[in-house]
Amino acid sequence: MTRQGFQSPPVASVNASNNLGETLYRTVLQLKPAVVVEFGVLNGYTTMSIAQALRDLGAGHLWSYDLWEDCPYHHGDLADVTRALEAAGLTEFVTLGKMDFWDWCRQPTRFDLLSIDIANCGRMARAAADLLKDERARGSVVMFEGGTPERDLAWWMVRFEREPIAPLQDVLGFRVLDERFPSWSIMPAEAARQD
Secondary structure (H helix, E strand, O other), rough: OOOOOOOOOOOHHHHHHHHHHHHHHHHHHHHHOEEEEOOOOOOOOHHHHHHHHHHHHOOEEEEEEEEEOOOOOOOOHHHHHHHHHHHOOOOOHHHEOOOOOOHHHOOOOOOOEEEOOOOOOOOHHHHHHOOOOOHHOOOOOOEOOOHHHHOOOOHHHHOOOOOOOOOHHHOOOOEEEEEOOOOOEEEEOHHHOOO
């Protein structure tokens, strides 16, 4: 299979301004996950970035979840994201669904890579580290939006007094993948942390 390479998804996203989709794309190529789970689709930018990597790997599937219109704040439209995936030829690599991250954490499905972009704050990062420790002990990796001091100063983090993520770096053992705003970080599998 010929690798097609990364093309910035033609949808609105704060991640697009710094081409962070390419960071996600490269991370997926490196990790080669068979099962990717994503929470926080919005307009599909990260979904399409991850799906392009799975396409170029010729293997793997992405299960992308959002609350869609049930989200009381800024949310994406399932039909629009479906059309964008179809136009990009990525539908065979993605299944879109409706699910809440916190509900899923009670009984998570198996995953190799989890991507989280749900108005992330320290509470989410702590939950991912704690509630998903069994999966991480089995080799699963958690990737999430945020993790830098600049991102912790986003207007909504300050206004709603959300717990910052960056000060938790040593405690939770994550590393920043890309510092450009809004930044992306990764929590390696527990086995990798212990090595």
